[in-house]
Amino acid sequence: MGDTAAAKATAGPQANYEAFLAEGRFMIQRSRETGEYVFYPKVMAPSGAVDLDWVEASGGGTVYAITVNRKREGSYNVALIDLDEGPRMMATVVGVETLPIGARVRARIEAGENPRVVFEPEEK
Amino acid sequence: MSHSIRGKTAIVGMGVAGVGEAPGYSAIELLGLSVHAALADAGLKLGDIDAVFAATSSHAFASMSVTEYLGLKPKYFDSTNVGGSSFEMHLLQASLALEAGLCDVALICYGSNQRTAGGRLVSMSEPQWHETPYAPRHPITAYALATSRHMHQFGTTREMLADVAVSARQWANLNPDAFARGPLTRDDVLSKRMVSDPLTAGDCCLVTDGAAACILVRSDRARDFPQKPVYFLGAAGANWHRSIQAMPDLTVTAASESGPRAFEMAGLTRGEVDLVMLYDAFTINTILFLEDLGFCPKGEGGRFVQDGRIAPGGELAVNTNGGGLSCVHPGMYGMFLIAEGVAQIRGEAGERQLKTADVALLHGNGGTLSSQVTAFLGSEAVL
Numbered sequence: 378m379g380d381t382a383a384a385k386a387t388a389g390p391q392a393n394y395e396a397f398l399a400e401g402r403f404m405i406q407r408s409r410e411t412g413e414y415v416f417y418p419k420v421m422a423p424s425g426a427v428d429l430d431w432v433e434a435s436g437g438g439t440v441y442a443i444t445v446n447r448k449r450e451g452s453y454n455v456a457l458i459d460l461d462e463g464p465r466m467m468a469t470v471v472g473v474e475t476l477p478i479g480a481r482v483r484a485r486i487e488a489g490e491n492p493r494v495v496f497e498p499e500e501k
Numbered sequence: 502m503s504h505s506i507r508g509k510t511a512i513v514g515m516g517v518a519g520v521g522e523a524p525g526y527s528a529i530e531l532l533g534l535s536v537h538a539a540l541a542d543a544g545l546k547l548g549d550i551d552a553v554f555a556a557t558s559s560h561a562f563a564s565m566s567v568t569e570y571l572g573l574k575p576k577y578f579d580s581t582n583v584g585g586s587s588f589e590m591h592l593l594q595a596s597l598a599l600e601a602g603l604c605d606v607a608l609i610c611y612g613s614n615q616r617t618a619g620g621r622l623v624s625m626s627e628p629q630w631h632e633t634p635y636a637p638r639h640p641i642t643a644y645a646l647a648t649s650r651h652m653h654q655f656g657t658t659r660e661m662l663a664d665v666a667v668s669a670r671q672w673a674n675l676n677p678d679a680f681a682r683g684p685l686t687r688d689d690v691l692s693k694r695m696v697s698d699p700l701t702a703g704d705c706c707l708v709t710d711g712a713a714a715c716i717l718v719r720s721d722r723a724r725d726f727p728q729k730p731v732y733f734l735g736a737a738g739a740n741w742h743r744s745i746q747a748m749p750d751l752t753v754t755a756a757s758e759s760g761p762r763a764f765e766m767a768g769l770t771r772g773e774v775d776l777v778m779l780y781d782a783f784t785i786n787t788i789l790f791l792e793d794l795g796f797c798p799k800g801e802g803g804r805f806v807q808d809g810r811i812a813p814g815g816e817l818a819v820n821t822n823g824g825g826l827s828c829v830h831p832g833m834y835g836m837f838l839i840a841e842g843v844a845q846i847r848g849e850a851g852e853r854q855l856k857t858a859d860v861a862l863l864h865g866n867g868g869t870l871s872s873q874v875t876a877f878l879g880s881e882a883v884l
Contacts, residue, residue: 478653
């Protein structure tokens with residue numbers, strides 16, 4: 378384990394999540410005991426479980442709800458994506474104006490100063 | 502079996518100020534003017550107030566700011582801020598404090614100058630770190646997402662949403678104090694600028710100034726005041742999430758929990774409700790709350806609001822002041838639900854006055870469909 382991992386061990390879930398993103402990894406939490414997945418990252422799962430491991434998200438998801446925020450300086454969509462593991466996250470689907478609810482999407486990490494998870498339409 | 506708090510307190514003073522536009526006034530100044538109006542209405546003096554309940558969009562410690570500005574020394578105070586539904590929660594907290602003998606004259610108040618101060622929604626709501634990377638626009642993104650889901654699941658259409666705005670405008674046209682008056686058609690709403698699909702500017706509430714205050718006392722002395730008392734019959738809140746990401750099902754709000762508990766507390770059934778005041782920040786709100794409060798089955802709200810059913814002369818009197826969509830919406834609208842309930846129950850609602858107005862349901866909404874508080878007010882006839 379290098380320095381990064383050691384720092385992670387002492388940081389909270391949000392800092393851990395963001396550190397993983399900076400490394401290009403989309404990680405979510407899962408309880409060892411109950412198997413439940415947690416997102417956004419927290420110190421405790423809805424069941425009360427605190428034995429939360431970091432696991433790589435599969436990246437697969439489905440559009441649960443979507444809107445296009447229309448502004449003079451340009452428009453972009455904001456979507457709620459149901460991850461295949463169960464949790465829901467806010468995100469955006471890149472490369473398209475919008476998608477129908479129920480459409481399949483796949484995650485990738487958009488690098489930059491503040492890296493973030495974005496989704497792309499899944500190829501049929 | 503109703504709760505023992507039912508009917509034990511009453512609103513004996515109601516005041517509003519700066520509804521619409523009040524250029525040159527600060528939020529706390531408008532709030533102060535509404536308190537003055539409420540005191541005059543009740544025939545009380547400022548020094549009679551011994552409890553302060555307040556929340557605003559611009560004061561971190563609202564009851565503290567109100568206390569200082571008015572020069573009060575309250576024995577009991579509460580700045581519970583759960584967004585626009587705060588004031589329906591304050592009705593409950595104030596009634597409990599009065600009934601427990603912790604205070605004798607409770608003030609609930611709100612004030613905002615958001616229209617003339619900038620013309621945009623003023624909010625102290627902090628960004629949610631897991632949503633920030635996607636730049637949602639608070640609060641419309643959340644309501645637009647809920648609307649998209651409702652349309653997908655139940656076939657609700659933009660035309661149905663527009664009918665909510667049209668009905669609200671028709672009520673506003675009967676209310677000389679409403680800010681947005683004049684003809685409004687379904688096509689007018691549909692052709693307005695798209696802000697966040699599928700919501701146009703016509704699906705969004707107003708951005709106005711406005712302040713309102715009410716004064717509650719225990720019912721044993723409510724008849725000693727000049728105005729017809731408006732009794733508190735019950736209230737219940739439910740809260741399942743903060744950010745829209747965490748709302749379990751975007752088509753089912755916590756009103757489906759607060760509603761049944763409030764009905765039980767007040768010992769009432771839906772058929773006994775004369776006036777339904779629903780917090781309509783966006784057109785989807787009215788549809789969701791009609792469903793979640795049981796006025797129509799889940800998914801049928803869009804069809805329910807068609808054909809003038811909630812417009813003047815319709816089957817169900819909804820948002821008779823013109824609502825947040827056409828009457829007033831100064832950032833947090835919950836006090837104005839109370840103001841309209843009081844006006845209708847007293848019989849002071851002029852051209853829009855309902856023939857029978859003995860029971861008013863007030864449903865407050867806060868955050869992004871987050872905190873839901875259902876309250877009941879009633880006349881002496883239903884005690």
